[in-house]
Amino acid sequence: xxxxxxxxxxPRSPFQLAFRRLLLNRAAVAxxxxxxxxxxxxxxxxxxxxxxxxxxxxALRNLPPSSRFPFGTDSVGRDVLARVLVGGRASLLVGLAxxxxxxxxxxxxxxxxxxxxxxxxDAMMRFVDFLYGLPYMFLVILIMLMFSETARGEMLxxxxxxxxxxxxxxxxxxxxxxxxxxxxxxxxxAELLGASDLRILVRHVLxxxxxxxVVYATLMVPSVIILESFLSFLGLGVALSWxxxxxxxxxxxxxxxxxxxxxxxxxxxxxxxLLSLNFIGDGLRDALxxxxxx
Amino acid sequence: MSQNAAKDAxxxxxxxxxxxxxxxxxxxxEGVSFALLPGEVVGLVGESGCGKSVTSLSIxxxxxxxxxxxxxxxxxxxxxxxxxxxAELRRVRGNRISMIFQDPLTSLNPYLRVxxxxxxxxxxxxxxxxxxxxxxxxxxxxxxxxPGEERLRAYPHQLSGGxxxxxxxxxxxxxxxxxxIADEPTTMLxxxxxxxxxxxxxxxxxxxGMSILFxxxxxxxxxxxxxxxIVMYAGRIVEQGPTAELLRRPLHPYTEALLxxxxxxxxxxxxxxxxxxxxxxxxxxxxxxxxxxxxxxTRVREGCRGAEPALETTPDGRLRRCVxxxxxxxxxx
Amino acid sequence: xxxxxxxxFGLALLAATAWCPPRWTRILGSLLFGFVVGVVVxxxxxxxxxxxGGLVAAGVAFxxxxxxVLRRVVFLVPALVLLIFATTVLMYKAPGNPFANERxxxxxxxAALRAQYGVPKNANQFFGIYMRRLLVEGTLGPSIxxxxxxxxxxxxxxxxxxxxxxLLALTLSVIFGLSLGVLAGLKRNSAADxxxxxxxxxxxxxxxxxxxxxxxxxxxxxxxxxxxxxxxSFKHLVMPALALSLPSSAVIARLARSGxxxxxxxxxxxxxxxxxxxxxxxxxxxxxxxxxxxxxxYLGPAAAxxxxxxxxxxxxFAIPGMGQWFVKGAINRDYSVVLGTAIVYFxxxxxxxxxxxxxxxxxxxxxxxxxx
Numbered sequence: 001x002x003x004x005x006x007x008x009x010x011p012r013s014p015f016q017l018a019f020r021r022l023l024l025n026r027a028a029v030a031x032x033x034x035x036x037x038x039x040x041x042x043x044x045x046x047x048x049x050x051x052x053x054x055x056x057x058x059a060l061r062n063l064p065p066s067s068r069f070p071f072g073t074d075s076v077g078r079d080v081l082a083r084v085l086v087g088g089r090a091s092l093l094v095g096l097a098x099x100x101x102x103x104x105x106x107x108x109x110x111x112x113x114x115x116x117x118x119x120x121x122d123a124m125m126r127f128v129d130f131l132y133g134l135p136y137m138f139l140v141i142l143i144m145l146m147f148s149e150t151a152r153g154e155m156l157x158x159x160x161x162x163x164x165x166x167x168x169x170x171x172x173x174x175x176x177x178x179x180x181x182x183x184x185x186x187x188x189x190a191e192l193l194g195a196s197d198l199r200i201l202v203r204h205v206l207x208x209x210x211x212x213x214v215v216y217a218t219l220m221v222p223s224v225i226i227l228e229s230f231l232s233f234l235g236l237g238v239a240l241s242w243x244x245x246x247x248x249x250x251x252x253x254x255x256x257x258x259x260x261x262x263x264x265x266x267x268x269x270x271x272x273x274l275l276s277l278n279f280i281g282d283g284l285r286d287a288l289x290x291x292x293x294x
Numbered sequence: 295m296s297q298n299a300a301k302d303a304x305x306x307x308x309x310x311x312x313x314x315x316x317x318x319x320x321x322x323x324e325g326v327s328f329a330l331l332p333g334e335v336v337g338l339v340g341e342s343g344c345g346k347s348v349t350s351l352s353i354x355x356x357x358x359x360x361x362x363x364x365x366x367x368x369x370x371x372x373x374x375x376x377x378x379x380x381a382e383l384r385r386v387r388g389n390r391i392s393m394i395f396q397d398p399l400t401s402l403n404p405y406l407r408v409x410x411x412x413x414x415x416x417x418x419x420x421x422x423x424x425x426x427x428x429x430x431x432x433x434x435x436x437x438x439x440x441p442g443e444e445r446l447r448a449y450p451h452q453l454s455g456g457x458x459x460x461x462x463x464x465x466x467x468x469x470x471x472x473x474x475i476a477d478e479p480t481t482m483l484x485x486x487x488x489x490x491x492x493x494x495x496x497x498x499x500x501x502x503g504m505s506i507l508f509x510x511x512x513x514x515x516x517x518x519x520x521x522x523x524i525v526m527y528a529g530r531i532v533e534q535g536p537t538a539e540l541l542r543r544p545l546h547p548y549t550e551a552l553l554x555x556x557x558x559x560x561x562x563x564x565x566x567x568x569x570x571x572x573x574x575x576x577x578x579x580x581x582x583x584x585x586x587x588x589x590x591x592t593r594v595r596e597g598c599r600g601a602e603p604a605l606e607t608t609p610d611g612r613l614r615r616c617v618x619x620x621x622x623x624x625x626x627x
Numbered sequence: 628x629x630x631x632x633x634x635x636f637g638l639a640l641l642a643a644t645a646w647c648p649p650r651w652t653r654i655l656g657s658l659l660f661g662f663v664v665g666v667v668v669x670x671x672x673x674x675x676x677x678x679x680g681g682l683v684a685a686g687v688a689f690x691x692x693x694x695x696v697l698r699r700v701v702f703l704v705p706a707l708v709l710l711i712f713a714t715t716v717l718m719y720k721a722p723g724n725p726f727a728n729e730r731x732x733x734x735x736x737x738a739a740l741r742a743q744y745g746v747p748k749n750a751n752q753f754f755g756i757y758m759r760r761l762l763v764e765g766t767l768g769p770s771i772x773x774x775x776x777x778x779x780x781x782x783x784x785x786x787x788x789x790x791x792x793x794l795l796a797l798t799l800s801v802i803f804g805l806s807l808g809v810l811a812g813l814k815r816n817s818a819a820d821x822x823x824x825x826x827x828x829x830x831x832x833x834x835x836x837x838x839x840x841x842x843x844x845x846x847x848x849x850x851x852x853x854x855x856x857x858x859x860s861f862k863h864l865v866m867p868a869l870a871l872s873l874p875s876s877a878v879i880a881r882l883a884r885s886g887x888x889x890x891x892x893x894x895x896x897x898x899x900x901x902x903x904x905x906x907x908x909x910x911x912x913x914x915x916x917x918x919x920x921x922x923x924x925y926l927g928p929a930a931a932x933x934x935x936x937x938x939x940x941x942x943x944f945a946i947p948g949m950g951q952w953f954v955k956g957a958i959n960r961d962y963s964v965v966l967g968t969a970i971v972y973f974x975x976x977x978x979x980x981x982x983x984x985x986x987x988x989x990x991x992x993x994x995x996x997x998x999x
Contacts, residue, residue, distance in 0.1 A: 354901060356897060356900055356901055381905075384903040384904070384905060385903060386903070387900070387901055387902060387903035388901060388902035388903035388904075389903055392901070392902075393901045395894060395897070395898065395901075397894060400893060400894035400895060401894045401895055401897075401898045402895055402898065403895040403898075403899070403913050404895070404991075404992070404993060405916045405917075405990070405991065405992060406912075406913075414902065414904065414908070414912070415902050415903075418902070418903060418904060418905075418908075419903060449992045449993070451992075451993055462898075465902065
């Protein structure tokens with residue numbers, strides 16, 4: 001007579017299990033909430049409150065925060081609150097779009113390299129290794145300068161340029177995952193059944209890589225936003241973004257009046273958003289691979 | 295317990311180890327007592343999770359920290375080891391009691407050469423460096439069957455599995471320990487290498503008068519090497535006795551089942567395998583209300599429930615924790 | 628069109644280096660290595676010095692460098708050339724050219740200027756002229772915008788500035804990052820751990836110029852401890868180096884932390900304890916290496932990140948480094964200056980990555996087996 005150990009009755013997919021683990025991570029949940037609130041505020045509040053980031057009122061310039069201007073005004077009298085919120089739209093959008101570009105390019109490249117392996121993989125990864133060590137901002141700056149006259153302050157070139165910078169990490173990671181999966185038996189089984197390479201890649205391999213892609217994509221968004229802020233600082237970024245606002249704030253720092261609110265608010269929003277994204281990314285990573293949890 | 299306790303090389307009395315994991319307590323070892331005579335090889339047998347590894351690790355204080363509770367007594371000759379401050383305990387480790395582990399590849403530091411890893415021990419315990427240290431290393435290596443200087447400069451990944459385990463054994467012997475604890479040292483090696491290592495250990499024991507506590511789940515190895523066997527189940531000792539006797543006439547249903555489940559070459563083709571059905575219990579620390587093995591025992595009966603059987607000594611000096619009469623156990627099917 | 632083809636051809640060539648057999652790799656790698664060293668030495672020691680230096684370097688490489696490194700050299704040197712080419716193409720594609728705003732220039736004046744500076748209308752041709760000038764005459768060319776100066780004359784004083792700033796920042800990030808990370812990992816889930824990792828998170832959540840600007844406000848304007856900007860003394864180095872190093876510190880701290888935690892769970896650490904080693908030996912002699920290795924792998928990208936950050940930090944703190952030359956050159960379409968700074972930056976990065984590879988091989992003996 002044996003008393004069997006209790007068996008869990010309801011089977012759960014790995015994704016569901018991961019999701020539950022994620023929900024237990026308070027930092028990640030808090031981060032997610034912050035991001036949602038941030039996105040909603042940046043998109044809706046300016047419309048609801050009828051805020052105009054470009055309305056200059058020189059008579060009201062450089063005012064510290066008050067009830068009328070909760071974030072103060074800048075050097076030409078614009079409402080800093082409005083500028084921060086509207087600027088947020090650009091920064092967040094840049095983050096998302098550039099990451100999307102990176103993911104697209106990186107996943108394709110990495111999947112091909114990992115799937116075919118051998119010399120093909122060798123050659124492709126050599127290339128990636130090389131690019132990895134470059135100060136890519138160099139080339140990004142050049143690219144931005146290329147467009148500076150025709151499309152100054154426009155977003156598309158920024159998306160592309162920044163996206164092309166980040167795809168390397170994604171390619172590396174996807175390639176590693178695909179390489180491992182490639183040799184698993186279920187892939188070999190599919191091959192034996194006569195499935196085409198593309199089909200195997202898309203239906204069997206990629207679903208297992210999705211988790212990792214999501215984790216790293218989430219962690220990529222903050223770096224892209226920071227890179228955009230670098231570009232803005234050098235005068236090459238999007239016309240109105242957090243990076244630009246911070247850069248403007250830094251420019252007016254002087255020993256007599258610090259105009260701290262011009263620097264503080266955009267920095268705070270920027271930092272808070274990035275912190276939240278990092279929490280979410282870390283949380284996702286822990287949730288998807290608890291053995292790697294440290 | 296042996297007759298003359300003062301002559302024991304190692305004496306473990308009433309050892310209990312529990313771990314606290316978030317909100318659960320796990321009693322890995324419960325009231326374990328045994329002794330090793332000088333020069334004796336004692337086998338510690340049981341399935342995974344029975345507590346044999348934890349027992350052996352606790353002797354040197356190497357168990358997982360933070361530990362829940364460790365109670366009882368562990369004496370090395372005259373010295374009490376349990377509760378000893380770390381600084382003192384470190385002087386015993388690798389020096390008077392050495393330990394070797396299961397996987398020789400991961401047990402050695404892949405980034406350091408053999409001579410560096412061996413040299414550390416000599417430098418630390420015997421204050422030996424330079425030429426005399428090197429001489430001693432070479433001498434020990436010869437004793438474990440690795441002649442020649444080239445191996446000293448090698449990295450672990452450049453050596454074969456058998457050689458690595460010999461290096462681990464050599465490392466354990468450098469300071470002439472009184473006791474060697476071997477935690478499944480042959481499990482990861484293939485059978486031919488396995489027998490070489492066992493031969494080596496046999497020879498060493500004889501030459502040095504060193505006691506060996508040999509932990510394994512493989513009864514075949516036990517039969518080859520050990521003088522005495524201790525069988526553990528669910529953190530407790532369930533049987534103990536001289537090897538030949540115990541293997542031929544087991545006095546506990548668990549030992550019996552273990553023996554039956556070992557596949558034998560002599561059995562004609564078509565014989566069934568006899569696994570032990572079920573899983574070992576989860577030990578959460580409450581007192582047992584029945585024999586730990588009862589759920590899986592083929593000979594279970596009324597008397598097995600109600601309270602946990604006590605460990606008793608048999609007339610011929612063996613130990614067993616079972617209410618089934620000896621005579622009944624001896625009339626085997 | 629031709630440029631695109633050339634680029635593709637170059638890329639294919641680079642990919643093909645993967646198929647180079649070991650014997651050829653050693654020969655080719657040593658030659659290329661020597662060649663590059665020769666070109667560099669030539670800047671300081673003239674033609675003869677260049678030849679001697681090059682030959683010596685080639686010999687040393689052939690005899691002593693591990694195959695791993697030579698394989699990298701075979702790939703990287705052509706890659707560097709390709710990069711220079713790509714940069715040239717990009718510059719040419721950008722609107723405007725160096726001579727566009729020079730007094731109302733007639734076509735003849737422009738043609739004359741172009742001939743004088745060696746800047747034809749075609750990117751390929753320019754590249755040819757430029758490389759010839761570099762390899763044969765040993766000069767980076769005249770600056771188009773700054774009269775009467777060669778690019779090396781302009782960059783030479785700026786180079787040590789950027790180099791010292793960058794090296795200091797890198798050193799700081801390794802020191803801070805490693806210590807903080809290892810400490811956090813050893814005392815997992817303690818207050819020290821949470822505090823360190825919290826700091827690390829902040830380090831990667833704020834751009835370096837924000838950190839720099841904040842430091843400026845606090846330490847210069849409010850407290851007056853350090854000079855606001857500029858260059859010249861040790862005090863001028865502090866804030867820029869710190870600002871530059873913080874993001875990398877943070878990443879290194881996180882890497883070191885997970886590295887040490889993973890190592891401490893390895894069997895050989897248990898063996899070390901079983902041998903009776905004091906905890907300091909266990910960590911110092913056995914565990915630390917495992918934590919350091921992931922950090923060393925990251926050093927290449929760390930250097931790149933610091934270089935990237937240096938553009939911004941140099942501008943913020945008004946530091947006369949190479950960043951300003953690059954940006955000015957790019958805006959003014961001074962092709963020679965841009966290429967000159969590009970070569971120096973890329974060259975530094977490649978050199979650094981090679982050093983990191985060597986360090987990695989030294990740290991992990993399993994990698995050294997490649998020494999054919």
